Amino acid sequence: MAHCQNCDFKWSWGDMMQLSFKGKKECPNCHKNQYVSGKSGFLTTMLFTMPFVFLTSYLRTYQDAGWLTIVLVFLIYMPLISLLMPFFYRLSSTQKRFGKTVE
Template identity: 60%
Template sequence: MPHCQNCNFKWSWKDVMVLSLKGKKECPNCNKRQYISPASNFWVTFFTSMAFILPTSFLRAYYEISSSWIFLAIPIYLPLVLLVLPFFYRLSSTRKRFGKTIE
């Protein structure tokens, strides 16, 4: 789980999920605003998309499973991805976009 950049407080899974939906959240311990780091945001997006693309292409190519079965598996697969994602986030005290600090 990620730690606050100011006070090194370990965030809970619920707090990280709120942060991932809003993009910013105050630390529960020191009340300083925290953001998802740009590198963390990139890698979480990359691995989430690859987690969908690679298994579906592998299953269709080698096992000839139809698209309808793959779409039926998504409601099972999506909660698993959401359970694991908060463990890969890193926090930042500043909000950056395209290498420039915002706010």
């Protein structure tokens, strides 16, 4: 699980889920705002999005799966991935978008 950049406090899974939905959250220990680091957010998104794209491509091409099957795979895959993503996030004390610090 991720650690605060200011005080090295280990965050809980629930705190990380709140952070992933809100975009920023105060550290429960030092009360400084923390953000998902840009690099870890991008890599985590790619890590979990690409297998879905390859799986659906495989199902459509080689298994002749219909759209109903693809939608069912999506409805199972996305909640599972949403539950796992907080384990892969890293925290940052500054919010950056496209490499630039946002105030």
